[in-house]
Amino acid sequence: MSTKARHSDVPAGPPASPPDEEELARGLCASDEIAFAAVYRRWGSLVHTLASRSLGDPHEAEDVTQQVFIGAWRGRAGYRPERGPLGGWLVGITRRKIVDALAARTRRLALVESVAYDADGHRHDAGVDEVLDRVLLVDALSRLPRNQREVLCMAFYEDLTQVQIAERTGTPLGTVKSHTRRGLHRLREGIEQGRADEQAADREEKPLRTAHPS
Numbered sequence: 001m002s003t004k005a006r007h008s009d010v011p012a013g014p015p016a017s018p019p020d021e022e023e024l025a026r027g028l029c030a031s032d033e034i035a036f037a038a039v040y041r042r043w044g045s046l047v048h049t050l051a052s053r054s055l056g057d058p059h060e061a062e063d064v065t066q067q068v069f070i071g072a073w074r075g076r077a078g079y080r081p082e083r084g085p086l087g088g089w090l091v092g093i094t095r096r097k098i099v100d101a102l103a104a105r106t107r108r109l110a111l112v113e114s115v116a117y118d119a120d121g122h123r124h125d126a127g128v129d130e131v132l133d134r135v136l137l138v139d140a141l142s143r144l145p146r147n148q149r150e151v152l153c154m155a156f157y158e159d160l161t162q163v164q165i166a167e168r169t170g171t172p173l174g175t176v177k178s179h180t181r182r183g184l185h186r187l188r189e190g191i192e193q194g195r196a197d198e199q200a201a202d203r204e205e206k207p208l209r210t211a212h213p214s
Contacts (some may be wrong), residue, residue, distance in 0.1 A: 025086040028076050040069055043087055047094050054098045060105075064097045071097070104159035140190030148183030151176055 019027070019038060027035020047068050052061035071093050072079075079089055141149055154160045154168070162180060166173040 021086050022081070025079065025081050028072070028086070029079060029081075031076065036069075036073060039072070039086070039090075043090050044069070046087075047090060050091070050094050051098055051101075055101055055105075060101055064094070064101050067097050068093050137187065137191060139194060140187045143190060144183055144186055148179045148186065151179040152183045152187070155180065 019035070024035050024039050024042070028039055044065065048061055048065045051064040051068075052058060055061050055064065068090065072090060075093075079086070083089075141152065144152070150169070151165055154165050155162075160168065162173060162176045165171070166176045169176070171179075
């Protein structure tokens, strides 16, 4: 009988069972990257689902999922099994990251509203005017000098403080503050000009609509 035949006659053993939660927790605490990968496979979908339901934005949910597991790896020394299971610990991190993401979103919207308010002197009603404000903001951002645009984009869309922007770009903090101040001033001017152009175009259209009623 050949070696191949003899091997085929040996019954295969039961498949290896996946590691249990306590085993994964021990591996994570021991900085075992293989265990950490298993942790991600086991709870990644749950974390993403929680983030997606809370935020309603797939891109933000993906960012939160990454932040949760990066935070879990970096904070693995702080996990205490006696305080609760690993899955519950990850859900707790997820909830905190979701709160952070919602707070960042609120601050970004507040910045947009602040720029729009300063440009026009009053708040617009919800609806078309809000959409116009955001379109004008994006257009005004695109027209800024690169250094001012980059600083404001990091503040608006990445929710970075001026200190964090200075650290990331290697730019002196005073320069970052200057770029921010000048960039916001240009944004207000750009939005104000955009609104003026829109109002002028609307005034030109009104006589046409009056002359040719539908």
